[in-house]
Amino acid sequence: MKEFEIALKIGKELTEEQLRAEAARKLGVQPAGVGTVRVVRRSIDARQDVLYRYKVEAFRAGETAPEYALPPYQDVHDAEPVIVVGAGPAGMFAALRLLMEGRKPIVLERGKDVHARKRDMATLATTGAVNPESNYCFGEGGAGAFSDGKLYTRSSKRGDIREVLHQLVAFGADPSILIDAHPHIGTDRLPIIVEKIRQCIIDHGGEYHFDTKVIDISPEFMEEGVGEKSVATLGHVRVSALTPEGEKEYKASAVILATGHSARDVYEMIHGKGWALEPKGFALGVRVEHPQWMINQMRYHGKYQPFMPTAEYSFVHQEDGRGVFSFCMCPGGVLVPSATEEQSIVLNGMSNSARNSKWANAGVVVQIEPGDEPEEYRDRGPFALMDFQRDVERSMYAYTAEHKREGQNPLAAPAQRMKDFCRGLESKDLPKTSYTPGAIPAPLHELLPEHVARRLRRTFPQIDRQMHGYYTNDALLFGVESRTSSPVRIPRDPETLQHPACPGLYPCGEGAGYAGGIVSSALDGIACALKAAGREMGREMEVVDN
Numbered sequence: 001m002k003e004f005e006i007a008l009k010i011g012k013e014l015t016e017e018q019l020r021a022e023a024a025r026k027l028g029v030q031p032a033g034v035g036t037v038r039v040v041r042r043s044i045d046a047r048q049d050v051l052y053r054y055k056v057e058a059f060r061a062g063e064t065a066p067e068y069a070l071p072p073y074q075d076v077h078d079a080e081p082v083i084v085v086g087a088g089p090a091g092m093f094a095a096l097r098l099l100m101e102g103r104k105p106i107v108l109e110r111g112k113d114v115h116a117r118k119r120d121m122a123t124l125a126t127t128g129a130v131n132p133e134s135n136y137c138f139g140e141g142g143a144g145a146f147s148d149g150k151l152y153t154r155s156s157k158r159g160d161i162r163e164v165l166h167q168l169v170a171f172g173a174d175p176s177i178l179i180d181a182h183p184h185i186g187t188d189r190l191p192i193i194v195e196k197i198r199q200c201i202i203d204h205g206g207e208y209h210f211d212t213k214v215i216d217i218s219p220e221f222m223e224e225g226v227g228e229k230s231v232a233t234l235g236h237v238r239v240s241a242l243t244p245e246g247e248k249e250y251k252a253s254a255v256i257l258a259t260g261h262s263a264r265d266v267y268e269m270i271h272g273k274g275w276a277l278e279p280k281g282f283a284l285g286v287r288v289e290h291p292q293w294m295i296n297q298m299r300y301h302g303k304y305q306p307f308m309p310t311a312e313y314s315f316v317h318q319e320d321g322r323g324v325f326s327f328c329m330c331p332g333g334v335l336v337p338s339a340t341e342e343q344s345i346v347l348n349g350m351s352n353s354a355r356n357s358k359w360a361n362a363g364v365v366v367q368i369e370p371g372d373e374p375e376e377y378r379d380r381g382p383f384a385l386m387d388f389q390r391d392v393e394r395s396m397y398a399y400t401a402e403h404k405r406e407g408q409n410p411l412a413a414p415a416q417r418m419k420d421f422c423r424g425l426e427s428k429d430l431p432k433t434s435y436t437p438g439a440i441p442a443p444l445h446e447l448l449p450e451h452v453a454r455r456l457r458r459t460f461p462q463i464d465r466q467m468h469g470y471y472t473n474d475a476l477l478f479g480v481e482s483r484t485s486s487p488v489r490i491p492r493d494p495e496t497l498q499h500p501a502c503p504g505l506y507p508c509g510e511g512a513g514y515a516g517g518i519v520s521s522a523l524d525g526i527a528c529a530l531k532a533a534g535r536e537m538g539r540e541m542e543v544v545d546n
């Protein structure tokens with residue numbers, strides 16, 4: 001096998017003949033001596049001309065080209081159950097892996113199915129009414145269902161990313177996600193995939209229960225042996241949940257807790273039981289929206305053509321001892337209200353598969369470490385950063401509640417032009433935005449915590465050196481981007497992945513503090529499923545930072 005690269009101007013097609021001719025040259029054989037030839041990676045190089053760079057694998061005729069094969073899903077109607085709390089990426093991929101392991105996943109989800117959930121989000125955008133059980137973070141598909149569906153991860157984690165990508169393709173994602181350096185699915189396609197995953201789990205004997213909010217988890221032990229020789233072993237873990245029909249109980253020997261970074265009540269439930277929790281750093285800042293044409297011109301150095309992929313960007317910067325970085329950039333996307341509680345304002349972004357809106361948005365956030373919170377939060381134990389996060393979200397709402405026009409959507413967000421923010425000036429007017437609830441001119445330089453505002457104000461002009469034109473008053477900043485990752489960690493044994501106070505409980509995914517983003521959460525779901533099924537994890541694998 002030989003690996004080689006081909007670079008081609010974007011817009012030109014890479015033909016089979018071209019590939020085979022190049023493969024013959026690289027392998028040093030006649031074209032008839034070439035076997036399988038396949039593109040394994042595609043990335044964009046816009047340093048000079050705008051090129052697609054293809055990484056290709058070529059095999060000689062007769063040589064076997066290894067194929068990736070997923071283990072089959074088993075019929076689990078009568079198998080031993082594992083409870084999976086949360087139907088986000090971690091929960092869904094845990095459930096799929098349980099099917100492969102011959103265990104019956106029972107998925108408990110506080111929100112609605114992905115179809116019904118859409119209606120609540122439409123209401124959110126038009127009336128500002130937040131349904132605390134069904135919103136941009138809660139409901140089938142989790143926080144990733146209505147997103148850009150970016151599938152790259154910076155984390156280096158245990159697990160095989162191919163297991164996630166190949167299943168997504170099997171459930172309807174475009175096969176290009178298997179080779180693109182920056183794959184994404186788009187919010188128009190994700191719900192269909194999420195529904196197919198659920199159908200597959202149910203068809204194989206698993207269960208899904210919507211409107212089922214878990215409110216308590218307890219291990220129940222049984223005595224084995226007699227007298228002094230008796231030992232207490234885990235009988236099962238009992239899970240209590242609120243459902244429209246009243247409180248229900250579920251039991252299993254293993255429970256995967258994959259409730260995401262916004263389930264503050266789950267952290268409170270764990271803390272209330274006296275089980276360990278730890279504060280964890282997260283990141284806080286603003287959502288920035290530029291006209292997409294500006295980002296296209298910046299990234300493609302003025303050579304953008306409409307047939308080229310919509311340009312994206314990312315940066316990492318150090319400012320006064322803390323990282324300031326772009327987060328979850330949505331090219332050709334729209335801003336969405338992603339609060340899970342009333343009277344708070346949180347923004348995030350999503351894009352369609354075509355990434356064809358007129359706007360580009362990204363979080364630009366400052367790393368917050370335990371101890372960075374103001375003095376008054378220091379006695380809150382594991383909730384110091386979570387309470388700080390919540391209060392910043394509420395302060396945004398409090399400002400707009402006072403300044404909004406009569407009849408304006410209560411989720412209209414505080415906004416400021418970028419240069420005005422850096423210069424400490426209120427914006428007299430605001431440009432058009434993709435954010436449906438609307439924008440209200442606000443002094444974000446004063447509303448944000450001082451150490452966050454200061455670092456952001458210094459960062460934006462610096463970024464202009466890398467991306468000329470980025471620092472502009474045509475860019476709009478919105479408060480606040482705060483649900484970047486969990487501000488709390490639920491501890492687990494690094495080997496067994498179980499909570500130290502509750503054998504059989506597997507804290508999992510972003511909410512437990514072990515993942516960030518769709519892919520790494522899915523990988524953590526798989527890792528927990530393997531442990532819950534009593535299997536060792538697969539080989540260690542580095543997930544390359546794209």
Ligand SMILES: Cc1cc2nc3c(=O)[nH]c(=O)nc-3n(C[C@H](O)[C@H](O)[C@H](O)COP(=O)(O)OP(=O)(O)OC[C@H]3O[C@@H](n4cnc5c(N)ncnc54)[C@H](O)[C@@H]3O)c2cc1C
Nearest residue numbers: 086088090110139142143144147150214260509510517518
């Ligand atoms: C608008 C938006 C856009 C995003 N875009 C991207 C992107 O393009 N790419 C990317 O990689 N990441 C993106 N993210 C982040 C990504 O969605 C998360 O990192 C990922 O979904 C985390 O997966 P998870 O399964 O750990 O948790 P979640 O997806 O948060 O899922 C948790 C699930 O648990 C349920 N739940 C919570 N509490 C309970 C309870 N008590 N009982 C029962 N169920 C409960 C919730 O309803 C939810 O469905 C985006 C997030 C948002 C909000």
